[in-house]
Amino acid sequence: MTEDRLSRTLSRIADVRPGESRIALLLFLYFFLITFPAYIVKPVKVSLFFVSFSDRFLPLPYLLTALLIGFVVGLNVKLLRTLPRRRFISLSIAFFIAGFVLFWLLWVVLKVDWNGLSLVYWFWSDVFIATSVTQFWIAVNDVLHPHQAKRLVGFFVSGGLLGGFGGALLAWNLARAIGTENLLLFCPAVLVLTLIVVNLVYADRSREDDRGAAVDSGGRLAGSFEGFHIVRKNRYLLLMAGLLGTGAVVGNLIELQFNTILRWRFPNPDPRTAFLGSFFAALLLVSYLVQLFGTGRILRRFGLRTGLLVAPVLLLAGSASVFLFPTASLIVWAVLVKGADKGLENSLSQSARELLYLPVPADIKYKAKMFLDMFLNKFSTALGALLFFLFYTVFHVGLASISFITVFFLVLWLLLVRVVSGEYVGVVKKDLERKWEDGEKVVAERMDVDSARLVFDTIQSRERSSVLYAMNLFDLVRKDKLTPELKEVLAGKDGELRAKSLDSLLDVGGGSFFAGMEDVLADEEFGTQIKEVFELEAYRKVMGEHLEKAAGEGQESEVERMEAAKVLGMMTPEPRVIRQLDRLLRDPSPDVLNYALDSAARLKRKELLPLIVQQLGNPLTRQVARDALAAYGGRILGALVRYLEDHKQNISVRRAIPEVLARMGTQRAADALAAELVNGHDETEPEIIEALYRIRSETPGIVFREKRIIPAILVQIRMGFKALLESRPGEAPGSRLAFRIKRIFDLLSLIYPSEDIVKAYQNICQGTRKSIDYSLELLDNVVRKDIKEFLFPLIEDLPPEEKIRRCRHLFRALEKKGRSPDLKGGPAFR
Amino acid sequence: MVIKTREKGDVVILDIEGEIRRSDMSETTVHELVKDRLESGTRNILFNFEKVEFIDSFGVGEILASYISTQNLGGKLKLARISKKLYLVFQVTMLTKVLEIFDSEDSALQSFLRL
Numbered sequence: 001m002t003e004d005r006l007s008r009t010l011s012r013i014a015d016v017r018p019g020e021s022r023i024a025l026l027l028f029l030y031f032f033l034i035t036f037p038a039y040i041v042k043p044v045k046v047s048l049f050f051v052s053f054s055d056r057f058l059p060l061p062y063l064l065t066a067l068l069i070g071f072v073v074g075l076n077v078k079l080l081r082t083l084p085r086r087r088f089i090s091l092s093i094a095f096f097i098a099g100f101v102l103f104w105l106l107w108v109v110l111k112v113d114w115n116g117l118s119l120v121y122w123f124w125s126d127v128f129i130a131t132s133v134t135q136f137w138i139a140v141n142d143v144l145h146p147h148q149a150k151r152l153v154g155f156f157v158s159g160g161l162l163g164g165f166g167g168a169l170l171a172w173n174l175a176r177a178i179g180t181e182n183l184l185l186f187c188p189a190v191l192v193l194t195l196i197v198v199n200l201v202y203a204d205r206s207r208e209d210d211r212g213a214a215v216d217s218g219g220r221l222a223g224s225f226e227g228f229h230i231v232r233k234n235r236y237l238l239l240m241a242g243l244l245g246t247g248a249v250v251g252n253l254i255e256l257q258f259n260t261i262l263r264w265r266f267p268n269p270d271p272r273t274a275f276l277g278s279f280f281a282a283l284l285l286v287s288y289l290v291q292l293f294g295t296g297r298i299l300r301r302f303g304l305r306t307g308l309l310v311a312p313v314l315l316l317a318g319s320a321s322v323f324l325f326p327t328a329s330l331i332v333w334a335v336l337v338k339g340a341d342k343g344l345e346n347s348l349s350q351s352a353r354e355l356l357y358l359p360v361p362a363d364i365k366y367k368a369k370m371f372l373d374m375f376l377n378k379f380s381t382a383l384g385a386l387l388f389f390l391f392y393t394v395f396h397v398g399l400a401s402i403s404f405i406t407v408f409f410l411v412l413w414l415l416l417v418r419v420v421s422g423e424y425v426g427v428v429k430k431d432l433e434r435k436w437e438d439g440e441k442v443v444a445e446r447m448d449v450d451s452a453r454l455v456f457d458t459i460q461s462r463e464r465s466s467v468l469y470a471m472n473l474f475d476l477v478r479k480d481k482l483t484p485e486l487k488e489v490l491a492g493k494d495g496e497l498r499a500k501s502l503d504s505l506l507d508v509g510g511g512s513f514f515a516g517m518e519d520v521l522a523d524e525e526f527g528t529q530i531k532e533v534f535e536l537e538a539y540r541k542v543m544g545e546h547l548e549k550a551a552g553e554g555q556e557s558e559v560e561r562m563e564a565a566k567v568l569g570m571m572t573p574e575p576r577v578i579r580q581l582d583r584l585l586r587d588p589s590p591d592v593l594n595y596a597l598d599s600a601a602r603l604k605r606k607e608l609l610p611l612i613v614q615q616l617g618n619p620l621t622r623q624v625a626r627d628a629l630a631a632y633g634g635r636i637l638g639a640l641v642r643y644l645e646d647h648k649q650n651i652s653v654r655r656a657i658p659e660v661l662a663r664m665g666t667q668r669a670a671d672a673l674a675a676e677l678v679n680g681h682d683e684t685e686p687e688i689i690e691a692l693y694r695i696r697s698e699t700p701g702i703v704f705r706e707k708r709i710i711p712a713i714l715v716q717i718r719m720g721f722k723a724l725l726e727s728r729p730g731e732a733p734g735s736r737l738a739f740r741i742k743r744i745f746d747l748l749s750l751i752y753p754s755e756d757i758v759k760a761y762q763n764i765c766q767g768t769r770k771s772i773d774y775s776l777e778l779l780d781n782v783v784r785k786d787i788k789e790f791l792f793p794l795i796e797d798l799p800p801e802e803k804i805r806r807c808r809h810l811f812r813a814l815e816k817k818g819r820s821p822d823l824k825g826g827p828a829f830r
Numbered sequence: 831m832v833i834k835t836r837e838k839g840d841v842v843i844l845d846i847e848g849e850i851r852r853s854d855m856s857e858t859t860v861h862e863l864v865k866d867r868l869e870s871g872t873r874n875i876l877f878n879f880e881k882v883e884f885i886d887s888f889g890v891g892e893i894l895a896s897y898i899s900t901q902n903l904g905g906k907l908k909l910a911r912i913s914k915k916l917y918l919v920f921q922v923t924m925l926t927k928v929l930e931i932f933d934s935e936d937s938a939l940q941s942f943l944r945l
Contacts, residue, residue: 439901443894443928452923453887459919460851460886486922590852594888619859620852623891735871742903765904 014155015296018799023143024152026201028159030139033194034132035160037100037187039167039284043276045118045125046259047180047269048107052115055263056393058256059385061122066382072127073375076134077227077367085142086202089135093195096128097188107181126378134373136160137354138366139201146358146428147773147780153351154296161288161346165281172277180273227371230364236427237368239420240356243308244372245380246413247349250315251341252384253406257399258338260392265331283339284346291347298348299355301789303781305421307352311344312413319406330399356420359427359774425781431774434755435762438697450627451481457594458490465559471566477527487519534570543567544576551583561592569599578605585611590620597621601628609636613643616656626656630663637664641672644684654684658691665699674708674750686743689716693746696754704750710787714814716744717790721811724794724804741795752782764795772797790814831856833863841874841942842867843935847881850889860889864896864907873905874942878935880911890925897929906930910938 006025010016016024049061079088103121106112140149140156171183231237266272299307318337325333357369387405391397443449458472473490476482520526533539547564550556556564565584571577584596585608597615600608609632615625629636643649644657658676661669673692676684689712695702720740727737745761760775767775776796780788790813793806831848833856844863848854864875877893885893893909900907908930912920920926932938 436901436904439898442901443898446927447924449891449894452925453890455919455923456885456887456890460884483922489918489922590855590888594852619862620855620888623888623895735869738871738903739869762904 010155013292015151016155017151017797020148020152023201024155026197027136027140027143027152027156030194030197030201031136031156031160032163032166033190033197034136035163036167036190038129038132039164039277039280040171040183040186041125041128043168043171043175043273043280044180044183045122046262046276047175047273048118049122050263050272051269052118055260058259058263059389059393061119061126062252062256062385063382063389064119065123065126066378066385068123069127069130069378070375072131073227073370074225076131077370080138080366080370085138086199089139089198090195092131092135093191093198096132097191099124099128100184100187100191104181104184107184130373130377134369137357137373138369139198140354141357141362141365141369143201145770145773146355147776149358150299150355150777150780151296153299153354154291154294157295157347157351158288158291161284161291164346165284165288168277168280168284170277172274172281175273175277176270180269183273227367227375230368231371231376234364234368236420236423237360237364237372239416239423241372241376243356243413243416243420244353245376245383246409246416247311247353248377248380249384249387250312250406250409250413251345252381253388253402253409254315254319254338254341256385256388256392257402258334260399261330261334279335279339283342286339287343287346290343291351295348295351299352300780301785303421304352304355304424305417307348307355308417308421309414311341311349312410312417314340314344316407316410316414319403319410322400322403356424359424359431359777425778428774428778428781429756429759432756432759432763432767432771432778434759435766438694440694441697448481451476451479454479454481455486461562462490465563467563468559468566471563471570474527474530535572540572540574540577543571544574544580547580548576551580558589558592561587561589562595565592565595565599568596569602573603573605578603578607581608582611585615590618593618593621594624597624597628601631604632606636609639613640613653613657614650617650617652619652622652622656626660626663629660634664634666634668637661637666637668637672641676644672644676645679651683655687658684658687659694662691662694662698665695665702667702670695670699670702670704674704677712678708686739689743689746692750696750697758700754706751709747709751713744713747713787714790714817716740716747717787717794718811718814718818720744720794721807721814724807725811737794744791744794748783748787756782833860835863835867838939839942840872841876841939842872843876843878845878845881849884849886850882850892851884851886852888855888860892861895861899865899868899868903868905873900873903875900875905875907876935876938876942877907877909878911879909879913879916882913882916885916890923893925893929906942908932908938908941910935 004018007016007018007021010021010024014024045061049058053060076092079091083091103124106117140153144152167186170186174183231241262272262275266275295307298310315337318340322330322333322337357365360368388402391402391405392399454472454475458469458476461468461472473482476486547568550560550564561584564580565587568577568581568584581596581599581603584592585600587593587596593615597612600612609629612625612628615621616629618625629640640657640660644654646654658673661673670692673688673695677688677692692704696704717740720737723736723740742761745757749757756778760778763771763775776792779791783791790810793803793810796803798806831846831850831854834845834847836843836845844860846860850860867875875896877896897907910932911934912931917926917931920929920931930938930941932941
């Protein structure tokens with residue numbers, strides 16, 4: 001079967017993308033082939049134990065396992081550290097093949113009559129099951145990325161369930177016919193196939209090297225101590241340990257109750273094995289159906305936290321209900337509760353717990369996993385066994401009353417789920433880095449734009465007018481920007497510059513340049529004198545009359561008007577001054593307007609506002625007009641918003657206003673912009689969104705109401721669908737979609753932690769495969785469901801036909817949503 | 831001022847001739863030209879300043895606005911072949927802290943390939 005056909009077949013039952021079908025199928029088979037023997041081993045170990053021991057000794061094998069498992073973990077960690085992964089797993093499988101054969105020989109051929117053998121076999125079985133499952137998840141971590149794993153986990157875990165079903169079915173049907181001990185022979189046969197599949201899985205692997213997870217250059221001792229230390233020092237792993245441990249205690253208490261009731265009900269081994277086989281078969285069938293149709297959907301739709309909560313909530317109800325069952329029917333209660341426990345354990349809970357490991361750094365993940373899965377799991381199981389031993393065996397507490405202890409641990413489990421799922425997001429975030437800084441921030445942090453503009457104006461004015469030049473120099477001095485380097489440039493070591501200035505001196509016919517002029521202007525005393533002159537009553541009168549006369553005659557040259565515009569900003573804002581500036585703000589020359597706007601910014605008079613606003617419509621003066629308006633500050637907010645709302649205004653003017661509001665950066669400005677967004681003015685929407693994003697990134701304390709922002713996000717998503725659906729077949733939707741996605745994320749950053757959203761966006765645009773996955777995982781955990789369900793098909797890497805199909809379906813859904821009363825009046829739903 | 835456009839690989843090169851000043855601006859400003867290219871999917875833009883004689887504060891504003899628009903979309907905007915005189919002024923005004931400026935077009939194009 002070709003890759004394409006395989007992919008199409010598999011995508012009918014799971015979310016398998018092209019290129020993934022082979023590895024998904026191999027992992028499916030791998031899990032199938034290790035759980036098949038596991039579910040032969042399980043009923044056999046319990047049955048054979050009860051041949052040698054009574055139910056009061058049931059906690060014994062659990063305690064034995066806990067005592068000895070540390071050595072096994074240590075050996076595994078050592079091997080994991082030194083051997084390539086493929087070889088490590090293959091050697092383990094070979095070891096277990098030999099073990100199965102040996103135990104069969106001891107029981108069936110040599111007929112060893114020693115009670116302790118069933119204890120040894122119990123321990124060995126636990127090691128086999130724990131090691132095999134751990135190694136499988138290690139392989140999953142090796143070959144898949146987190147979001148990929150989340151999608152596929154339902155599929156290949158279902159392979160495990162089917163394998164377990166097969167093994168249990170075999171035990172059920174053959175235990176009575178061939179005897180419990182002879183069931184063991186099927187295990188090595190299956191494990192030989194497992195060996196082949198494992199090698200194929202790692203042959204496919206294209207990611208990082210195949211070495212042991214951590215080469216310890218410090219030469220520290222490996223083993224369970226290392227895994228313990230890693231977990232101890234990492235808050236997230238410590239919480240996971242608590243979660244897993246609590247779950248293991250609960251599981252074991254339920255299992256001990258179940259096995260005790262089983263012993264009462266089935267005193268003989270072969271019927272007991274057969275019953276266990278049938279129980280596990282039924283259990284796994286139900287688990288398989290849940291895994292196939294439920295796990296992936298639950299995790300995608302409701303998130304990781306819900307996935308982790310389902311089991312403890314159900315078991316809490318189940319454990320508490322034990323007192324409702326009469327003793328004769330306790331087997332029913334036991335089957336139901338253990339069924340719920342193991343059913344979820346094998347599907348949803350296991351998948352959710354494994355996902356918790358995914359964002360943990362690779363160098364500590366495997367050691368921690370080894371410690372948690374094998375050692376901690378067994379230790380917690382032993383704790384459960386110890387509690388059972390104390391209360392049931394020693395204190396003779398009734399079997400049903402053991403459920404009180406179970407309930408206690410279930411409540412603890414629920415609390416830990418809450419904490420761990422919160423920490424999970426934090427760990428995912430740590431793996432994401434910003435790809436680039438916002439442009440405005442880069443510019444603002446590295447240079448003084450206003451001063452830079454003044455320098456260029458000063459240099460330019462040298463050509464045109466000594467008066468203008470002197471006034472610009474004076475401004476530089478007042479701003480403390482006349483640096484020695486700048487003085488050198490201006491003082492004209494460059495002959496070309498000096499020659500030009502002399503020419504302009506002759507052209508203008510007035511003023512004078514002299515060597516050292518810059519130093520004179522820089523003198524503080526000189527500066528104070530100039531300031532005092534501007535404030536003189538006499539100066540104001542004389543200059544005012546001069547300017548009015550020159551304007552009235554209409555003979556002013558452009559340079560003279562520039563000089564007038566400049567000086568007006570330095571004068572006291574009397575009516576005469578304002579009148580003159582008003583006139584110059586209507587000047588046809590952009591150079592005159594440049595100076596007039598600058599002066600208007602200094603004087604900040606409200607009567608000049610309309611003229612400044614009109615200059616927003618002129619591309620040659622827009623920047624300076626924006627700066628001038630920003631200088632006015634918050635008191636003109638209302639006026640600016642009115643201009644923004646006024647459809648009769650020049651569209652270029654209206655489009656420039658959001659940036660002015662962004663520069664104000666106040667809560668009021670943000671609220672005004674958000675309100676405009678809700679009003680749905682398509683023509684200014686991009687500028688409003690950009691301005692909102694800028695306010696949010698520069699002033700993190702600003703708050704935005706979800707009620708206003710969410711409809712706007714959905715509008716942008718809808719427009720994104722439209723861009724995608726309107727692209728021709730085979731043609732990439734390209735930049736229209738890219739701009740929509742940018743706007744979606746700009747809006748998301750208003751209602752979610754801005755930096756997280758920015759990182760997610762940037763990594764989706766330009767990240768590695770891994771960081772894209774982490775970004776999607778972060779969004780999956782942070783963004784609310786009603787946005788997520790529409791957003792993800794737009795940003796996920798789906799095959800084109802699948803993407804279009806999903807987007808078409810969601811586009812229709814959004815259209816329908818837009819007609820709902822909740823969103824009426826919102827943007828684009830008018 | 832005249833602006834000619836050409837492409838080399840995924841880099842759009844704007845050859846600017848004359849003076850970038852408000853009084854000499856054509857119908858389409860430099861920033862508007864850059865925004866048009868960004869909207870059509872370009873992410874790498876190079877300004878060739880070889881034939882730029884003069885730039886005023888408006889011109890500086892246009893370059894910075896173009897830089898910001900490009901940067902915010904994850905793109906890169908760089909300058910090449912700027913005159914010594916102009917470079918000196920760029921240094922004094924700290925524009926060199928924001929803008930990457932190259933001696934030659936080839937070195938500028940090479941820099942777009944580096945991550």
